[in-house]
Amino acid sequence: MKRYGFFLLLVSCFLLLTIFSCDKTPVGYNELERDVSIPVFNTFHPSSHFCYGKYVPLGGADYMVLGKNGEYESRILIQFPIDTLTISGITSLKLVIYPKNYNSISFSIYSIMKISEWQEGSVLWNRAYEGQPWITNGGDYYPRLLANVSLTEDSCIIPITFNQGLLDSLKNYSNGIILIPDTGNSFATINSRSITSKAPKIVFEYGSTIKSFTASYDAHIVNTINLNPNSYLDAWLGAGYPFRTMVKFDLDTIPENVTIAYAELILPIQSHYSMSDTFDIGIWKVLEPDFTLSTRYADGIFAKTQYIVSSDTVDTVIIFDLRKIVQNWTIKPDSNFGILVSCYPENYEISRIQLKIGTSGPYLKVGYVLPPKGRF
Amino acid sequence: MRIGELKGLKIERLVFYLLICNLIIFKSMFGQSFFSMKGFGEEILWTDASASGLGGLVSLSRENPAFPIVLNKTSFYATVLTGFVYGQQGNSSRMIYDIRPLDVNGKIPLPLKFRVGLKLSEIFNQNFDIYSDSIPFSGYWTRRHIIGRGGIYRLGVNVGKSFFNEKLACGLEYSKLFGQGLEQWYFEVLNGNYITLDTVTTSYSAHSLRFGVNANLPFVTFGIITEDILPGIINSKVISHNIIVDSTTDLKFNLPYSIGFGLGFDKLSRTNFYLDVLYKNWSKTKIADTLTSKFNNSMKYSLAVEHWLTDYHPLRVGLRYYTSYLSDRSGWQIKEYALSCGSSVPIPKFGYFDYSLEMIKRQGKEVKETIARINFSLSFEEVWEKRTRRWGF
Numbered sequence: 121m122k123r124y125g126f127f128l129l130l131v132s133c134f135l136l137l138t139i140f141s142c143d144k145t146p147v148g149y150n151e152l153e154r155d156v157s158i159p160v161f162n163t164f165h166p167s168s169h170f171c172y173g174k175y176v177p178l179g180g181a182d183y184m185v186l187g188k189n190g191e192y193e194s195r196i197l198i199q200f201p202i203d204t205l206t207i208s209g210i211t212s213l214k215l216v217i218y219p220k221n222y223n224s225i226s227f228s229i230y231s232i233m234k235i236s237e238w239q240e241g242s243v244l245w246n247r248a249y250e251g252q253p254w255i256t257n258g259g260d261y262y263p264r265l266l267a268n269v270s271l272t273e274d275s276c277i278i279p280i281t282f283n284q285g286l287l288d289s290l291k292n293y294s295n296g297i298i299l300i301p302d303t304g305n306s307f308a309t310i311n312s313r314s315i316t317s318k319a320p321k322i323v324f325e326y327g328s329t330i331k332s333f334t335a336s337y338d339a340h341i342v343n344t345i346n347l348n349p350n351s352y353l354d355a356w357l358g359a360g361y362p363f364r365t366m367v368k369f370d371l372d373t374i375p376e377n378v379t380i381a382y383a384e385l386i387l388p389i390q391s392h393y394s395m396s397d398t399f400d401i402g403i404w405k406v407l408e409p410d411f412t413l414s415t416r417y418a419d420g421i422f423a424k425t426q427y428i429v430s431s432d433t434v435d436t437v438i439i440f441d442l443r444k445i446v447q448n449w450t451i452k453p454d455s456n457f458g459i460l461v462s463c464y465p466e467n468y469e470i471s472r473i474q475l476k477i478g479t480s481g482p483y484l485k486v487g488y489v490l491p492p493k494g495r496f
Numbered sequence: 497m498r499i500g501e502l503k504g505l506k507i508e509r510l511v512f513y514l515l516i517c518n519l520i521i522f523k524s525m526f527g528q529s530f531f532s533m534k535g536f537g538e539e540i541l542w543t544d545a546s547a548s549g550l551g552g553l554v555s556l557s558r559e560n561p562a563f564p565i566v567l568n569k570t571s572f573y574a575t576v577l578t579g580f581v582y583g584q585q586g587n588s589s590r591m592i593y594d595i596r597p598l599d600v601n602g603k604i605p606l607p608l609k610f611r612v613g614l615k616l617s618e619i620f621n622q623n624f625d626i627y628s629d630s631i632p633f634s635g636y637w638t639r640r641h642i643i644g645r646g647g648i649y650r651l652g653v654n655v656g657k658s659f660f661n662e663k664l665a666c667g668l669e670y671s672k673l674f675g676q677g678l679e680q681w682y683f684e685v686l687n688g689n690y691i692t693l694d695t696v697t698t699s700y701s702a703h704s705l706r707f708g709v710n711a712n713l714p715f716v717t718f719g720i721i722t723e724d725i726l727p728g729i730i731n732s733k734v735i736s737h738n739i740i741v742d743s744t745t746d747l748k749f750n751l752p753y754s755i756g757f758g759l760g761f762d763k764l765s766r767t768n769f770y771l772d773v774l775y776k777n778w779s780k781t782k783i784a785d786t787l788t789s790k791f792n793n794s795m796k797y798s799l800a801v802e803h804w805l806t807d808y809h810p811l812r813v814g815l816r817y818y819t820s821y822l823s824d825r826s827g828w829q830i831k832e833y834a835l836s837c838g839s840s841v842p843i844p845k846f847g848y849f850d851y852s853l854e855m856i857k858r859q860g861k862e863v864k865e866t867i868a869r870i871n872f873s874l875s876f877e878e879v880w881e882k883r884t885r886r887w888g889f
Contacts, residue, residue: 144627145588148530148863149640151825152626156640159633159683377741379692381683382634447737487634491741492642492681492694494732495535496749496783 157490159381164369164484168458169477170411171354171365173347175247178360179240179339181467182314185360186271186299186340187225187307191347191393192361192470195259196310197238199296199337200322207287212325215267215278215297216332218318220309221395225271226302229280230261231294238295240337258343259298262289266297271308296337307395309469313338342470355477357401359463360470366411368458369484374450382487383446387438387461387475394429394471401427401473402464403440406457417460424464427473438473446486528594528623530583530863531830533644534822535791536700536751537622537677541774541818543599544575545873549838549852550800551814553772555719555758558601558615560708561654561667563719567611570878571847572602580868594623598871609658615669620648622677630686638691641682648675648700656708665710673728675700695735702728702751717760721774725751730783750782752793762802770814772798778821792829794821800836812838812852824860832858838871847875 178184185194215229232238236259239249247253254260267280280286290297311318313335323332342360349356349363356363385403402424404417423440430436442459449456463471475482529538542548547557557563558573575598582591596618603613628640651674656667677698684690704725711718727750734742756774778791800814813836820830838852849872856867 144639144641145590146627146629146639147583147585147588147590148533148624149626149628149642151531151860151863152533152642153825156628156681158631159638161634377736377739379683379694379736381691451737451739485634489683489692489694491734491736492679492696494696494734494742494744495533495677495698496730496732496744496747 154493154495156492159487159489160378161382161485161487162373164371164486165479166367166482167370168411169352169355169365169367169482170415171349171351171356171363172413173344173349173356173358173361173363174413175244175342176362176466177242177244177339178342178467179243179337180314181340181465182312183220183309183469184312184338184340185307185309185342185395185470186227186301187223187304188301189305189307191345192307192342193258193301193345194307194340194342194360194470195301196299196340197232197243197259197296197338198299198320198335199238199240200333201336202291202322202333205287205291205324205331205333207284207291209326210282210287210324211327213280213282213287214323214325215280216321216323217271217276217278218311218315218320219271219276220311221307222271222276223304223306223308225304225306225308226268227271228268228300228302229266229278230264230298230300231266231290232296232298233260233262234293234295236260236295238337238339240339243339243341245341245343258300259341261298261300262294264289268302307470309395347472349474353477355475355481356472357462357475358470358472359399359466359468362462362466363472364460364462365475366406366415366417366458366460367482368406368411368456371446371449371456371486372453374486374488375490376450377491378450378488379491380443380447380450380486380488382485383442384485385440385442385459385482386485387440387482388480389433389436389438390474390476391433392427392429392471392473395469396429396471398426398428399468399471400424400464401438402462403442403445404460404462405445406460409457411458415460421464422459442484446484450488528579528581528592528621528625529858529867530581530585530592530624530626530865531820531822531824531858531860532622532624533626533642533679537620537647539794539821540598540618540621541796543617543871544573545838545850545852545871546812546840548854548869548871549812549814549836549850550770550802551772551798551816551834551836552796552818552854553758553770553798553800553814554774554796555708555721555756555772556710556717556760556770560710560719560721561613561669561706562656562665562708562710563667565658565665565710565712565717566662567603567605567656567658570602570604572876573599573873574601575599575871575873578870578872582866583863584866585863592625596621596623599873603654609662611656611658611667613654613656613669615650615652615654615671617650617652618647619650619673620675622646622648622675633685633691637686638683639686641684641690642679643682644677644679646675646677646698648673650704652704652706654706663712667706667708667710669704669706669708671704671706673700673702673704673725692737696732697735698730698732700728700730700749702726702749704751715761715763717762719756719758719760721756721758722754724753747784748782749784750780752777752780766804768802770798770800770802772796772800776821790823791821792819792823795819808840808842810840812836820858824863826861828861830858830860832856847877849874 599617652671654669
């Protein structure tokens with residue numbers, strides 16, 4: 121042991137001194153002989169912005185919205201594969217739906233007209249599918265009421281009064297059913313067929329025998345009432361009936377080759393409406409120079425953040441970290457066409473944010489450092 | 497003979513206690529230099545532990561291609577440096593450390609008193625690690641943290657020959673100088689997470705010729721060494737956000753020539769005295785064919801005593817004064833005072849183990865460094881001996 125004492129002591133000293141070495145004082149820093157940039161901050165306000173609302177297909181959503189208020193109305197369309205149904209011998213007919221939020225909503229059920237074939241992936245309030253508008257916006261249905269019910273439970277079993285004529289109509293002369301809210305000032309969400317275990321079903325009873333069909337297609341369609349933002353004077357974001365805002369910042373004053381250390385997009389909130397306590401907001405990169413209703417933007421979302429709905433919107437802001445996209449714009453200034461801000465995903469329930477505009481509106485705060493110099 | 501049984505262990509203890517005292521008194525840590533980010537970095541003039549223990553001999557050390565005058569055995573030598581630096585500037589102080597290999601070399605005797613050797617060693621050290629003061633940044637306290645790693649190295653091949661019944665040796669060394677420096681410039685928040693990272697890479701390439709003479713005269717040994725570095729090139733890149741934002745290609749540089757002279761009074765008794773001087777005309781350094789005014793001519797003076805306690809155990813003590821080629825930011829030439837000591841332990845059937853401790857005070861006008869540097873060198877010497885045949889058995 122004595123023989124190794126020297127080395128043990130040496131190792132102990134190394135460890136002890138290593139601990140002492142953890143201090144991080146600026147000794148020697150000003151001997152660097154090379155200009156080290158301090159971080160520079162700039163605040164940019166939008167050089168242009170454009171806001172618009174747009175119907176988007178909602179067929180892929182996990183939850184369908186049913187209800188209406190003074191600003192929105194949402195209807196649900198469901199198609200069942202009942203082509204092979206045997207009509208004779210049916211003793212009862214029920215529709216089974218599984219609400220996620222079961223607000224008390226009164227709604228009516230109608231069958232959709234046979235001539236108005238609709239497609240889950242492209243149906244909107246104003247069209248049955250791409251290029252094929254409804255005869256009447258909001259869906260074409262037969263006036264004969266199948267049922268009128270109130271949605272109040274976790275799972276809702278809706279008996280439908282039927283006769284042979286109605287069964288024949290459902291099987292051979294309709295394109296599924298449509299659920300239309302009657303009155304009320306609220307919304308409910310219903311599980312769509314994407315949630316397999318809670319997909320809408322139609323159940324036929326033949327005495328003691330039961331035959332059920334799960335929805336083959338379903339979608340909800342949303343319309344707005346009295347919501348008309350001005351494209352140049354307003355800045356709105358939304359889901360269900362999406363509102364999108366495109367914003368561009370001129371960053372010409374940022375020097376070339378800088379490293380972006382900080383880039384935050386700050387969106388001050390004027391007002392909001394949402395069915396949920398929280399929802400997500402996303403940023404997409406705009407791919408074309410001019411802001412119009414058809415301006416292309418990148419498929420992939422660039423950034424997203426969660427917005428928590430609070431009762432007070434004063435001083436509430438949404439903040440995005442845009443370091444990478446701003447860095448990219450400094451490298452390729454020609455690719456700076458701006459960003460598009462909207463809710464994400466746009467088919468998730470119904471929500472809306474109205475942003476402040478003008479001097480108290482959106483701004484981009486950028487901090488950057490200049491690259492170091494080499495030794496020689 | 498076991499090492500623990502050697503009387504020389506007392507020397508080992510002495511060096512050890514000196515080290516401990518130094519560490520306690522000066523709170524020294526492993527050390528790079530706080531000046532390494534300047535110029536070509538910290539200059540390494542000698543590498544082995546025995547030269548280091550003698551105040552940093554150059555002309556009378558393995559740096560001289562003519563050294564030693566008599567070479568009967570193949571020998572290999574490897575050195576590791578452990579350095580502790582305690583830096584002070586104003587009211588701030590900081591300790592940093594470094595452990596790194598410094599040198600590997602070998603020499604093989606050839607017929608007709610020729611010898612050939614190979615050498616790989618560090619000649620400039622560019623390791624550094626510095627922090628800026630705190631910088632307020634968007635509600636956070638941030639700072640710059642710059643870490644440099646790398647250096648310039650020598651890969652040399654040398655030939656030598658002894659003359660006049662091994663009284664004089666001459667040697668010539670050709671070296672390829674190559675180097676790589678990597679600097680990482682962090683802009684970080686105080687908890688250590690970095691916000692940005694820029695990288696500076698620098699590579700060096702040059703060639704050098706060294707000529708040395710060692711002579712064994714009746715009363716003294718002397719050595720002369722001179723080196724001329726042929727023009728070289730520097731390539732440099734600055735990489736920010738994964739993009740090369742600045743680059744320099746084939747930037748020409750000319751490092752200065754150097755000349756050194758050493759005298760050893762080693763014929764007296766068991767005690768030898770050494771004097772060594774080395775000069776480099778750094779003021780003639782050219783970068784991009786332009787004389788640079790950044791560098792000063794450097795001068796190193798060493799004075800040393802070596803006392804052989806037994807046939808195997810020397811005690812070495814040296815003093816050194818060195819004016820660096822670098823100046824601090826105020827133009828003050830950086831100076832270095834050093835006290836060194838060292839010894840050697842023979843390793844049976846292998847070679848010997850040299851070690852040295854240097855206590856160095858290096859100072860500019862503002863930044864002052866207290867350095868404890870420990871060199872360990874392991875030498876292997878060929879154990880083969882010519883056998884005499886005994887007839888009749």
